[in-house]
Structure formats: structure tokens, C-alpha cells
Amino acid sequence: MPLSWLHTTDFQQLIDVLRDRGHRVIGPQVADGAVVYRDLADASDLPTGWLDEQDGGLYRLRYDPQAGTFDHVVGPHSLKNFLFPPRETFETWSRTPNGWLQTTPAYEPEQLAVIGVRGCDLAALAIQDRVFLGGDSIDVRYQARREKLFVVAVNCRRAAATCFCHSMGCGPAVGPGFDIALTEVGDRFAIEATTDAGIAVLADLAGRLSLPLLTADEVAAVRQVPETLREAMQARRPEEGTPRPRSLDTENIRNLLFDNLAHPRWAEVADRCLSCANCTLVCPTCFCSSVGEVTDLTGDEVSRERHWASCFTLEHSQMHGANARPTTASRYRQWLTHKLAGWIDQFGTSGCTGCGRCITWCPVGIDITEEVAAIREMPTSSPS
Amino acid sequence: MTAPPRIESPPRPCIHTPAPEPLAVGRDAWHHHVTRIVAARDEVAGVRTYDLAFRDPAAAASYTFAPGQFNMLYLPGIGEAAISISSDPLKRASVGHTVKAVGNVTHALERLGVGDEVVLRGPFGTAWPLDELQGRDVLIVTGGVGLASVRAAILQIIAARHDYGRVSVLFGAKTPAGLIYASEYDAWRAAGIDVRLTVDEADGDWTGRVGLVTALFDDLDLDAAATGLTCCGPEPMMLAVVRRASAAGIPSAAMYVSMERNMSCAARLCGLCQFGPEFICRDGPVFSYDRLAKFLDIKHL
Ligand SMILES: Cc1cc2nc3c(=O)[nH]c(=O)nc-3n(C[C@H](O)[C@H](O)[C@H](O)COP(=O)(O)OP(=O)(O)OC[C@H]3O[C@@H](n4cnc5c(N)ncnc54)[C@H](O)[C@@H]3O)c2cc1C
Numbered sequence: 001m002p003l004s005w006l007h008t009t010d011f012q013q014l015i016d017v018l019r020d021r022g023h024r025v026i027g028p029q030v031a032d033g034a035v036v037y038r039d040l041a042d043a044s045d046l047p048t049g050w051l052d053e054q055d056g057g058l059y060r061l062r063y064d065p066q067a068g069t070f071d072h073v074v075g076p077h078s079l080k081n082f083l084f085p086p087r088e089t090f091e092t093w094s095r096t097p098n099g100w101l102q103t104t105p106a107y108e109p110e111q112l113a114v115i116g117v118r119g120c121d122l123a124a125l126a127i128q129d130r131v132f133l134g135g136d137s138i139d140v141r142y143q144a145r146r147e148k149l150f151v152v153a154v155n156c157r158r159a160a161a162t163c164f165c166h167s168m169g170c171g172p173a174v175g176p177g178f179d180i181a182l183t184e185v186g187d188r189f190a191i192e193a194t195t196d197a198g199i200a201v202l203a204d205l206a207g208r209l210s211l212p213l214l215t216a217d218e219v220a221a222v223r224q225v226p227e228t229l230r231e232a233m234q235a236r237r238p239e240e241g242t243p244r245p246r247s248l249d250t251e252n253i254r255n256l257l258f259d260n261l262a263h264p265r266w267a268e269v270a271d272r273c274l275s276c277a278n279c280t281l282v283c284p285t286c287f288c289s290s291v292g293e294v295t296d297l298t299g300d301e302v303s304r305e306r307h308w309a310s311c312f313t314l315e316h317s318q319m320h321g322a323n324a325r326p327t328t329a330s331r332y333r334q335w336l337t338h339k340l341a342g343w344i345d346q347f348g349t350s351g352c353t354g355c356g357r358c359i360t361w362c363p364v365g366i367d368i369t370e371e372v373a374a375i376r377e378m379p380t381s382s383p384s
Numbered sequence: 385m386t387a388p389p390r391i392e393s394p395p396r397p398c399i400h401t402p403a404p405e406p407l408a409v410g411r412d413a414w415h416h417h418v419t420r421i422v423a424a425r426d427e428v429a430g431v432r433t434y435d436l437a438f439r440d441p442a443a444a445a446s447y448t449f450a451p452g453q454f455n456m457l458y459l460p461g462i463g464e465a466a467i468s469i470s471s472d473p474l475k476r477a478s479v480g481h482t483v484k485a486v487g488n489v490t491h492a493l494e495r496l497g498v499g500d501e502v503v504l505r506g507p508f509g510t511a512w513p514l515d516e517l518q519g520r521d522v523l524i525v526t527g528g529v530g531l532a533s534v535r536a537a538i539l540q541i542i543a544a545r546h547d548y549g550r551v552s553v554l555f556g557a558k559t560p561a562g563l564i565y566a567s568e569y570d571a572w573r574a575a576g577i578d579v580r581l582t583v584d585e586a587d588g589d590w591t592g593r594v595g596l597v598t599a600l601f602d603d604l605d606l607d608a609a610a611t612g613l614t615c616c617g618p619e620p621m622m623l624a625v626v627r628r629a630s631a632a633g634i635p636s637a638a639m640y641v642s643m644e645r646n647m648s649c650a651a652r653l654c655g656l657c658q659f660g661p662e663f664i665c666r667d668g669p670v671f672s673y674d675r676l677a678k679f680l681d682i683k684h685l
């Protein structure tokens with residue numbers, strides 16, 4: 001589908017088309033000092049002019065009148081918060097005279113449209129699809145939500161110092177998997193659709209306003225926008241006065257990490273790690289969960305609640321009488337090696353997209369790229 | 385020893401492709417069957433076997449399992465626990481589970497009796513490699529309730545006894561009062577299984593061996609190259625057994641262990657049961673020792 005121009009001042013029309021087509025529209029907004037995903041009714045609620053400065057343990061918003069609508073990057077929320085909500089009741093049971101009866105109502109999730117999804121988070125979506133839908137047993141509630149999801153992606157033209165999507169091969173240009181993608185240029189967005197649903201939305205939009213097509217030169221310039229950023233990230237050229245940009249050497253990373261499970265660095269990082277689980281909560285791919293039973297006073301009505309779990313908590317590895325990972329070192333090692341090594345065995349992909357959230361939201365600024373680099377620099381056994 | 389699997393890291397580390405259409409073909413991970421306890425018997429103090437029969441005849445007809453696999457037993461309002469299937473896979477009227485009461489779910493099970501309902505999901509996981517072991521000597525080494533997981537295998541071997549060489553069961557318990565299935569040993573022996581017992585601490589009446597289960601190896605006349613080992617018990621015990629078996633010359637490729645970890649989904653969705661790159665619920669619980677060797681040596685993995 002060819003690219004067309006949508007003027008910034010017409011963004012409301014896109015929101016309206018999505019709403020008219022029955023979507024609950026979610027978009028980035030400034031709240032509580034961060035850019036977070038919220039219900040979006042009005043284009044003026046978008047974080048136009050806001051830039052996020054991110055570094056280890058640091059997230060700060062700054063207003064810049066020159067900045068565009070999507071020049072912030074990723075905040076603490078990702079698609080995970082919607083497709084794999086932190087808590088949900090997934091089953092209900094009733095005790096009847098004829099025995100236990102499952103009474104779970106038929107599940108009809110909302111039709112969500114999420115605006116502002118970046119390359120890293122689109123890759124995270126594909127990764128979570130493999131986790132929840134790729135096996136012999138699937139999460140049917142995730143599936144129901146996923147099938148109704150509409151994604152409006154954004155090609156990044158600015159990165160935070162914590163971003164390393166270029167190392168992980170999933171940004172800053174958005175990969176396939178979106179319905180609509182936007183690239184911001186001046187006071188316009190180049191808008192394109194890849195799916196039937198995306199094409200239908202653009203058709204509705206074209207019925208409301210004129211969407212001039214891009215010339216061939218304009219298309220080339222638009223494609224160059226994330227490419228220019230990728231080159232800058234690759235060259236690790238920081239913007240003036242900003243922190244050192246990250247990158248991660250992924251060569252043979254699976255064997256490097258599994259060959260270094262006894263590396264002294266795990267104990268060293270454990271001295272800094274608070275085992276707070278923030279990194280797993282903000283991670284767009286972490287999928288651990290456990291189930292709690294909720295009963296009424298009689299015990300006859302039961303709901304089962306699935307909630308996020310984290311390998312940084314003792315409960316995660318609790319067995320009767322013993323804990324498999326009683327130390328912070330063992331729990332940090334589980335997190336990092338699962339993300340970057342075990343995931344490759346399990347799902348044929350890294351579990352890391354380079355979004356950098358775990359670096360930003362770590363209260364003490366532990367940096368996954370630094371920890372891997374430290375092990376790579378001085379491996380206890382060389383990977384074969 | 386054969387090398388543990390090595391996997392090349394993909395040059396492009398993150399997949400960047402949309403999900404295939406249709407999105408999913410798997411079945412609901414929480415798919416369950418309601419069962420009724422049709423028999424419950426005390427094995428030893430604190431350990432009971434529950435035979436469960438399906439409420440739905442279609443489920444009863446279609447449910448099959450292989451020895452080594454486990455079910456998730458769910459008591460609404462209380463919780464779920466992973467329990468190995470301990471009954472004879474050929475006896476299809478009910479499915480047996482031998483449970484040691486240690487916590488929430490397992491104590492609640494203890495309060496139930498014949499006629500009460502238990503919700504069951506399963507079977508899950510990998511099985512003991514009984515086909516591969518055909519024609520070989522089989523050494524089954526277990527400790528505590530670990531015997532539950534291999535009881536189904538013992539019964540299957542007895543049903544096709546001529547398919548196997550010499551079969552020995554080495555079983556260790558803390559005390560003589562912990563020897564589960566004691567009333568069955570004579571029948572197993574009569575069926576051509578060599579059953580050897582040991583306890584950590586003897587009491588007044590015990591005239592058998594005292595000591596670790598590994599010490600029972602000393603009494604065996606092993607044809608190491610022709611022997612396959614299956615082992616289920618606490619991790620330190622399994623490590624000691626594997627070392628002792630290696631010293632006796634059993635090839636590590638012929639050793640199998642059954643692992644235990646915290647579990648919630650049993651369907652490789654919840655992440656709790658991970659052990660290195662493995663999901664114990666899907667890739668295990670039964671693993672070839674070779675596959676895990678590298679990871680079993682790591683503390684707190
Ligand atoms: C593959 C497999 C096969 C097994 N087969 C058998 C068998 O045949 N027989 C048998 O007796 N046992 C077996 N077990 C062990 C059995 O699953 C556990 O003993 C059982 O889960 C205990 O459940 P419980 O609710 O009674 O115990 P609890 O200790 O009350 O609960 C155990 C679960 O509760 C949670 N938990 C415990 N402590 C905490 C805490 N402090 N904070 C938060 N959560 C906590 C954890 O999720 C833990 O898994 C097997 C285990 C596995 C993995």
C-alpha cells in the first residue's frame with residue numbers, strides 16, 4: 001500500500017475513525033512524570049513536545065517546543081500491559097449439588113487499538129505471540145485479545161541512551177506486524193497500512209479528508225528517517241550532553257552465558273541488585289505468572305486469578321521445604337540468562353528487544369548491556 | 385560423555401516477524417477433567433494413594449498416559465499441585481496418584497475421601513524411556529516418594545517382563561516407616577524384579593540395610609554397558625546416584641533423571657518451572673542425564 005501524508009492537525013481524525021470502527025483507543029500520554037499508555041480520546045492529549053531523558057535508574061521528561069508528537073521513546077508501559085494484564089480472573093468455579101462446575105463466562109475482550117508502538121515493542125509482541133500461542137497449549141484469553149488488537153506503529157527518529165534495538169535487530173524501523181505505521185516528518189506523518197484492517201482504516205480516513213500520496217523522493221526520505229537514527233545508534237554518537245548510548249554484542253551470546261553460569265560477576269551484580277523485580281515488570285516480553293485462589297466466605301464460589309510473577313521473588317522458585325534460587329545472584333542470573341540465552345532454546349528468538357526499560361527503571365541503574373560486556377570481557381570458560 | 389546441546393545464537397537475535405496465521409493451533413492450557421476419588425489408601429504415615437475416575441465417560445475413554453508423566457490436581461479454592469501418575473498405564477478404570485502431604489493442596493487432599501471430587505489436568509511432560517530400555521538391564525533408583533513416579537514404569541515392565549533384561553529397584557527411605565508400597569514388593573519380586581531396600585535410620589525391627597541408596601550399588605553384579613538407569617528423588621540424591629553409576633561404568637547417555645520445580649501451568653506458559661533453558665513441565669520431568677549434566681552442577685540454577 002502506498003504511503004500518504006496525514007497532517008499533524010488531522011490526527012484527531014485517525015482517533016475518530018478507530019473509535020467509530022469500535023476500537024477502544026489507547027495512546028501515549030504524559031501522566032505522573034512519565035509517558036504512559038492511557039485511553040486516548042483527544043489528539044491534544046498526545047505528548048507532543050515532550051522528550052524523555054533516560055539512563056540507568058533515570059527517567060526525566062523535558063519539554064522542547066521543537067520536538068514532535070512521538071519524539072519521546074518508550075515509557076514503563078508496553079503492549080504487555082494490555083494483552084497480558086498484570087491480573088486477571090481466568091476461571092470461576094461453583095460448588096453445586098452435582099459437584100464442582102466451571103462457570104467461567106464466555107470471554108469477549110475489547111477491541112483495542114494502540115497508537116505509538118515502536119519497533120522494539122512490535123518485536124516484543126511477536127515474541128509474546130510465540131510464548132502464549134506458539135505451543136501445544138495456549139493462553140486462550142491472550143489469543144482472544146490478540147486477534148482483536150489493532151496496532152498503530154511509529155518509526156523512531158530519536159532514541160534514548162538506554163535504547164539498543166539496533167543491536168537486537170528489531171528497531172528503530174518498525175518491522176512487519178503492524179496495521180498502520182507512522183513516520184513523523186515536519187508537521188506531517190507519512191502513513192502506511194499493511195493489513196486488511198489497516199487498509200480499511202486508511203480508506204475510512206480517506207473518506208474524511210484528503211490523504212495526498214508521497215512522491216518517490218518523499219518515500220525515500222521517509223524510509224531514511226529510522227535508518228539515519230540506526231546509523232547514529234550503531235556509531236554510538238550521543239546527542240550533545242546526553243549519556244553514553246548502549247549497545248549489546250550478541251555474537252554467540254547463548255553459549256557465552258551458559259558457559260559462564262559460575263562467573264564471579266553474578267555475585268558482584270548481586271551486591272547492587274535489590275531483587276525488586278522492576279526489570280521484569282517493565283520488560284515487554286517477561287511472561288511469568290502464577291495463580292491465586294479467591295473464594296467467597298462459604299468456599300462455594302471460587303475465582304482463579306492469574307497474576308504476573310517475577311524470577312526476582314522467592315515465591316517464583318519456592319518448592320515445599322526448599323527454594324531453588326535462594327540468593328539474589330541466582331535470581332539475577334536466571335533473569336539475564338533466560339532473557340538472552342534460554343529464550344533462544346525455548347522460542348528460537350532472544351527474549352530481549354533492546355527497549356532499555358530494565359536499565360531505566362532499575363532503581364540502582366544495573367545495565368544488562370554492561371553485565372553481558374563484563375562477562376564477555378573476562379569469561380570464566382571460553383565459549384566453544 | 386556426550387556434549388550437552390549447544391545452540392548457535394541467531395545472527396539477528398530478535399525475531400521480527402509477525403505471528404503466523406492462524407495465530408494459534410494449540411489447545412487451552414487450562415483444559416481440565418473433573419474426577420472422583422474411587423479409592424484412597426494410606427501407603428505410610430503422611431502418604432496416600434488416590435485413585436481418580438473421570439466424571440465424563442468420553443474423558444475416561446480418551447485419557448492415556450505414559451509412566452513418568454504427571455497430572456495437575458486442582459482443588460477449587462485451595463490450589464493445584466503437580467503429582468506423578470503412579471498407577472498401571474494399562475488399567476484404565478482409574479488413575480492413581482501417590483501424594484505426600486507437605487503443604488496447602490496436599491494436606492487438603494488428605495481431608496478428602498471416596499466420592500469427593502478432584503479436578504485434573506494432564507497428562508503432562510515426558511515419560512521414562514521404556515521403549516529404549518527394551519532388551520537392556522534396567523536399574524531403577526529412587527528415594528522417598530520418588531518411587532511413585534517409577535511405580536507405573538515398574539508395572540509396565542512387569543506387564544512385558546520378557547522385553548527387558550535384569551531389572552533392579554534400589555529404594556531408599558529415611559526410616560522403615562517411609563517405605564511406600566511395602567505390600568507390593570513381594571509381588572514385584574515374584575514377577576522377576578530385584579527389589580533392594582535401604583533406610584537412613586533403622587528402628588527396632590529393621591534387619592535390612594542401613595545407609596544411602598548409593599551403597600546398594602555395592603551389592604549389584606552390573607553389566608554396566610548393557611544397563612539403563614532411571615532415577616527419581618531429591619536432587620542431591622540423584623546427583624550422588626548418577627556419580628555412583630558413572631563410577632560403575634554406566635554410560636551417561638543411558639541415565640535418566642526426573643526433575644522437580646515449582647509449577648503453575650504445566651504447559652510452558654507460566655515460566656515457573658525453568659531449569660536453565662528447560663521447562664521441567666514440558667521438556668521434562670524426565671530428562672536424559674546428558675541433557676542436564678552441565679546445568680545440574682550449577683548451584684541454585
Ligand atoms: C513433575 C512433578 C511430579 C511430582 N510428583 C509428586 C508425587 O507423585 N507425589 C507427591 O507427593 N509430590 C509430587 N510432586 C511434588 C508436589 O507437586 C508438591 O509437593 C506439591 O506441589 C506441594 O503442594 P502443596 O500445595 O501441598 O504444598 P505447598 O508447599 O503449600 O505449596 C507448594 C506451592 O505453593 C507455593 N508456595 C509455597 N511456598 C510459598 C511461599 N512461601 N510463598 C508463595 N508461594 C509459595 C508454590 O507455588 C509451591 O509450588 C511432584 C512435583 C513435580 C514438579
Ligand code: SF4
Pocket residue numbers: 280283285286287288309310311312334335336338339655658
Ligand atoms: S524467568 Fe524471569 S526473566 Fe524469564 S520471563 Fe520469567 S520473570 Fe522474565
Ligand code: FES
Pocket residue numbers: 646647648649650651652653654655656657658663664665666
Ligand atoms: S509449570 Fe508453567 S512453564 Fe512449566
